[in-house]
Amino acid sequence: MKKIKITILFLALLQTFSAVAQSSKIKNLENQREQIKKEIIEINNLLSSNKKEKNLTFRDLEILAAKINIKERLIKINNDQINLLNADIKSNEIKSEELKLENENVRKDYASMIFNSYKSRLKESRIMFLLSSSTFLEAFKRSQYFSQFSDDRKKYSNKILKNLTSLDSINKILKDKIVNKEDLIKSNNAEKRDLSNERNNKNNALSSLKRKENAYKRQINQKQRQADLLDKEIDKLIKEAIRLSNENKKSSTFSLTPEAKALAESFTKNKGNLPWPVERGAIIQKFGLQPHPVVRTTKIKSNGIVIATTKDANVRSVFEGVVLSILKFKGSNLTVLIKHGNYISAYKNLSKVFVEKGDNIDALQIIGEAYTNINDNKTTLQFSIFNNTTPLDPYLWIAK
Template sequence: MKLHKLLLFLLLVTFASKGFAQSSSELKRKKEAIQREIELLQRNLNKAASSKKLTLGEIRALNAKIGLMQNKITVINSEIKNLDNQIHENTNTVHSLRDQLGQLKKEYAGMIRFAQRNRNSYDKMMFIFAANDFNQAYKRIKYLQQFGQYRKKQADYIQGTEKNLNYKIVVLDKSLKEKNNLLREQENERQRLDKNKSERATVLNQVSKQEKRFRQDIATRKRQQAQIDRSIRDAIRREIEIARRAEEARRKAEAEEAARVAAAAAAKAKAENRPAPAVVAEKPKATGNYLNATPELAKLSASFESNRGSLPWPVANGTITERFGKHTEGQASYDNSGVTITTGEGASIRAVFNGKVTKVSSVMGMYFVLIKHGEYFTVYQNLRSVSVAAGDNVTTKQTIGVVANSGEMPELQFQIYRGATAQNPESWIAR
């Protein structure tokens, strides 16, 4: 029973170690992903540093970088907490294995002493011949055989336990070294974070000194964005109007066909001198949404909606540097109808879902692409060049263009609409 308990204990320890390893590897992957985003932003900031003029893109990138560094420190804290739990578990395991090993050695020593006292064959033969009957003698023979096998098995268990104990001690030492490395990494990240916060304070101080110019920049940005948004909403409204007219034309054709059939039936009944069949007026179908009027469009809308939270990003690598909704910079405020994603220079822009390109337009030298997915629309703004045209069907992750630089930053303005209502893209794309 003791051996069975020991085996069960070792199995539980093994499974716990596997669970920790999985969690630790996930945290490492998350930390590496955050570091890649930090490095991407830093490269863009380094390029922008050559410009004398401070841009909103730089401020957004710096804020995003600080947020990512804070996230990285949080991940490191989680790694340290995981290691603390593992160190605690391994320490308990080492103590338990030492106790088990001591007990096994004690039992084994008792068996050795017993074997020593009964080591010659004569004593064993006398033990067997002293049996009251043949059945008891047979049982004594089996006992001696099983005793020898058990002693060998006990020795194997002792060796296995010693091996496992030594392994756990090595793992424990490795975990302690890893924890020390993480503590050093955490301290270095905190120092870098403090440095970046100081840089941000300097930048914000510079912004306050250039408040007038920044208000002008934001006003210009608002005018440009308002012009683009009007163009996008007009395009969406045109699509809805086209769908409405198509649906009304279909209904009218159906009504005319029904009237023709009814008239033919009435004429036939009159010719046959019998009452005309009663005409049951068909109840008008409520469409609710003209963009979903056909089964194909309704299926596409449902498929798009079912992928909420798991749509691919419109860029292979990037960081959201400005979120959906209202924003304030100094005394000026503005709305973002989507998200601003800072990416690498010359990055390819990809469609996030199957759909049809309904508009490609150039506003102030930059392109935007509008793609229809049933009742949903995705918008890709600030493209330097495009590789699709209105009427093209596109597939998920198909390249549709190349990002342009806003000032000194390669930024994509990405939007999602349901009908004419803007959605928060962060709730749709994969985390």
């Protein structure tokens, strides 16, 4: 009997933890969905401002490809939410049926108890039942029986009331979830139609620029070579800073003072909550090796992310730190490296820089201005994060 009670308790706790986890998943997906909707608004603003330009460019296609990618993520999240809601709705339907069945059984037991009580009253009154006891002990036990009978009536009555209240609550939650699910399905269908239109727009635009594709491929390859050279130069600068921190002793990591160590620990704790390096923008190129967003047969590698932003946008530091270096490399625009303990944040493709090497920097301090390409009038920032010399995916570090 004890084992059965423990098993029932364990199953009840498991069901509670499962419900909490399910609720947390739904909330997390909703937060992601809201963030993606904000990204879509930013991309639409960028595309809207680009419509003022008469000539369509491959940079427009890159932004459009980024929008398609974001739309696909949004549809996937919507589908995940719908699946979780389906599971929740099914679970609530089962709970509702179980409560109805339990309530029916309780009602039957209660009715049976009342009927038996009524029959016993027909035979003899309560007082006569007590007075007919042969001993005092027997009378006392019969008195306890009446008391227990009264308690059981209250228990059954409260149980029925509690079940009815729970049933009403579950049915209300069920109704809300069904409405939420229907809204999500409508939203998802609209997003799918919009995605189809965006893909058609991209294909049409790509066709109109087809004759320029070879030149664009050469441009991509040239940019990749420049990016690789810049990344090598950044790697060299970080290694030199590591060497100096270790007083010329051979090491692959920074030697940190207690203050620098505390700063690095604070930076680590803020993973996923760092501010964006620009106030407004949308990610048009992800971290790592990937097919080019427009010319899918061409592979590109990125040690960071590329953010499309507004013209002459201010660039700001994502965390407090010290300016490690300001780099002007042949064939590229200005780059600022900021050290946060053993972490480095890199801000590439700047037209202006407002800080100097060795400056102490506050979080959100403006350090420069993003470069606007004079050929296509597009403004982008390349943003990277390193742990010592290891490049990290900045998307995992910035706030969503």
